[in-house]
Amino acid sequence: MAADRRHNPVPPTSTSKNAVCLLSGGLDSSTCLALARRDGYACHALSFDYGQRHKFELEAAARIAAHFGAERHLVARIGLDAFGGSALTADIAVPKVRSAGEMSRGIPITYVPARNTIFLSFALAWAEVLGSADVFIGVNALDYSGYPDCRPEFIRAFETMANLATKAGVEGRTRLRIHTPLLALTKAEIVKLAHELGVPFGLTHSCYDPGVGGRPCGECDACLLRRKGFEEAGIEDR
Amino acid sequence: MAADRRHNPVPPTSTSKNAVCLLSGGLDSSTCLALARRDGYACHALSFDYGQRHKFELEAAARIAAHFGAERHLVARIGLDAFGGSALTADIAVPKVRSAGEMSRGIPITYVPARNTIFLSFALAWAEVLGSADVFIGVNALDYSGYPDCRPEFIRAFETMANLATKAGVEGRTRLRIHTPLLALTKAEIVKLAHELGVPFGLTHSCYDPGVGGRPCGECDACLLRRKGFEEAGIEDR
Numbered sequence: 001m002a003a004d005r006r007h008n009p010v011p012p013t014s015t016s017k018n019a020v021c022l023l024s025g026g027l028d029s030s031t032c033l034a035l036a037r038r039d040g041y042a043c044h045a046l047s048f049d050y051g052q053r054h055k056f057e058l059e060a061a062a063r064i065a066a067h068f069g070a071e072r073h074l075v076a077r078i079g080l081d082a083f084g085g086s087a088l089t090a091d092i093a094v095p096k097v098r099s100a101g102e103m104s105r106g107i108p109i110t111y112v113p114a115r116n117t118i119f120l121s122f123a124l125a126w127a128e129v130l131g132s133a134d135v136f137i138g139v140n141a142l143d144y145s146g147y148p149d150c151r152p153e154f155i156r157a158f159e160t161m162a163n164l165a166t167k168a169g170v171e172g173r174t175r176l177r178i179h180t181p182l183l184a185l186t187k188a189e190i191v192k193l194a195h196e197l198g199v200p201f202g203l204t205h206s207c208y209d210p211g212v213g214g215r216p217c218g219e220c221d222a223c224l225l226r227r228k229g230f231e232e233a234g235i236e237d238r
Numbered sequence: 239m240a241a242d243r244r245h246n247p248v249p250p251t252s253t254s255k256n257a258v259c260l261l262s263g264g265l266d267s268s269t270c271l272a273l274a275r276r277d278g279y280a281c282h283a284l285s286f287d288y289g290q291r292h293k294f295e296l297e298a299a300a301r302i303a304a305h306f307g308a309e310r311h312l313v314a315r316i317g318l319d320a321f322g323g324s325a326l327t328a329d330i331a332v333p334k335v336r337s338a339g340e341m342s343r344g345i346p347i348t349y350v351p352a353r354n355t356i357f358l359s360f361a362l363a364w365a366e367v368l369g370s371a372d373v374f375i376g377v378n379a380l381d382y383s384g385y386p387d388c389r390p391e392f393i394r395a396f397e398t399m400a401n402l403a404t405k406a407g408v409e410g411r412t413r414l415r416i417h418t419p420l421l422a423l424t425k426a427e428i429v430k431l432a433h434e435l436g437v438p439f440g441l442t443h444s445c446y447d448p449g450v451g452g453r454p455c456g457e458c459d460a461c462l463l464r465r466k467g468f469e470e471a472g473i474e475d476r
Contacts, residue, residue, distance in 0.1 A: 076316070077315070077316075078316050078360075080363060083363050083364050112363075113362075113363040113364075114360075114362040114400075117362060117363075117400070118360060121355045121356040122352075124352040125350075125355075125356060128351035129351050148405060149402075151402065153402050154399065154402040157398050157402050157403075158399050160398075161392065161399045162352075164386065164387075164395050165352060165355045165386055165392050165395075166352065166387075167351075167386060
């Protein structure tokens with residue numbers, strides 16, 4: 001673990017419940033954090049330096065955690081790049097596309113093996129230490145249906161497993177819930193929701209391409225989906 | 239990821255199947271690796287530097303991986319100590335006990351939140367990259383019944399989740415199996431099995447206490463269970 005910024009030195013009120021919020025710094029996870037804050041959770045934001053070549057997203061995550069007053073923001077360092085097998089961690093070019101019709105069918109090369117399983121496992125560990133029963137993750141099953149670990153059946157199976165894995169589950173104290181408020185939304189619906197929640201679009205980072213110095217390339221899957229979402233929502237992406 | 243020692247430069251034969259074997263360097267995981275090798279698997283040993291204070295076990299893991307001719311041995315660095323909450327990672331004394339009757343009921347303080355969930359998630363990632371459908375873990379439900387993530391119902395739930403999490407699961411190519419050959423054995427039965435398989439007891443390390451320079455303290459849960467197992471098996475622990 002590296003960066004540990006206590007943005008909000010004020011402890012949560014006795015009525016606010018602790019939650020662990022996975023935060024990549026992209027539009028979806030930022031919207032998910034904003035939702036958890038709106039619903040009164042004291043948010044513990046968790047990001048990962050997993051060997052991704054687009055590390056700029058971690059700076060975006062720190063800005064978003066600060067903006068929404070997360071209790072803490074931890075960046076866990078985990079070397080998934082040692083396993084290889086993905087354009088996000090290995091030396092494989094991030095594919096460029098010009099239209100949604102051109103996007104790859106099936107599971108894209110930007111899929112990182114078992115990434116969400118690992119991310120949720122760390123969130124589970126932190127939740128257990130905090131005594132929290134609430135984990136938020138901004139997965140979306142519509143636009144990203146190519147990723148096996150963004151599907152509702154995966155999330156439910158993880159939740160079942162998690163409730164057998166922990167002290168709280170064994171002792172019957174609490175039942176952990178994996179919150180996926182964006183699961184069934186289109187990108188345009190996420191953009192509208194983000195707009196309502198006051199997500200500062202300019203602080204988020206969605207691009208997968210490491211080669212353009214932190215500026216979005218405009219041509220990868222992530223950039224294309226983001227642009228399409230904003231266009232369909234009729235909202236400007238500043 | 240840090241240490242990556244290729245012990246065995248000879249590639250596995252075309253008939254040997256790749257397996258990922260979780261390896262702490264203790265008696266149980268060493269026996270589990272020996273079993274996987276006996277059954278003809280090309281073993282990819284995976285250890286974790288997770289902030290445990292008893293880091294000596296990683297040296298034992300490297301010795302055992304070399305001894306049994308693992309294809310590779312990876313040590314993943316993951317800072318679980320940042321979450322705290324366990325005597326194995328936080329600055330809490332490892333409890334001393336003098337008899338099995340004195341061992342704590344319920345979940346011991348040496349339990350590390352979500353540890354096996356995280357370990358298995360990394361194994362899943364590596365298995366997916368290798369195209370392997372076999373993960374070995376030396377969990378044991380009898381002597382360690384205090385750990386929620388050593389129970390059969392947890393392992394089965396993880397397996398179900400894992401088969402929804404990965405490309406192979408989605409595409410119906412392979413069904414991942416979590417092998418737990420020690421699950422229902424007593425410590426004495428594990429000692430006898432290890433003896434039959436030629437596990438070099440002197441190369442393994444079981445003690446949880448970091449304070450005695452790599453020598454077993456003889457008084458923690460792990461030392462006590464090991465001694466009891468050898469005594470009951472009537473085998474000398476050299």
